[in-house]
Amino acid sequence: LAATLAEGGLEIVSGGTDTHLMLVDLRPLGLTGRDAEQSLERAGITCNKNGIPFDPQRPTVTSGIRLGSSAATTRGFGQEEFRTIGRWIIETLNGLAKGSADNAAIEARVREAVRQLCARFPIYTQPETLS
DSSP states (O other), rough: OOHHHHHHTEETTSSSSSSSSSEEGGGGOOHHHHHHHHHHHHTOOOOOOEEEEEOSSSTTTTTTTEOOOOHHHHHHHHHHHHHHHHHHHHHHHHHTTTOTTTTHHHHHHHHHHHHHHHSSSSSSSSOOOOO
């Protein structure tokens, strides 16, 4: 996920990740963490607005978002799914940064794609019937 985001032009604060968490600096896109969090939420992707080192924004606004992979790996997502999610994040944030009037359409399309992906990897499967 971190590699896909970096390849797409997003800045990972630590330069990469060795854990399931990453912090994305949104200043190069001219976005706040609050706006990005809300847009990604509408697109079906959960993240948290998060301060970055020496953040010029207030803690209620922030200049970054924090993303994690734990919930998705629990569902069984692999590298290809994370690359796909990374592309959706990039597309959604780029649309937001452009002030695109059609970002609602981007968010809706990504939300449907997220729904379809999650349907392939359900949180719980039907237990087998005990005999």
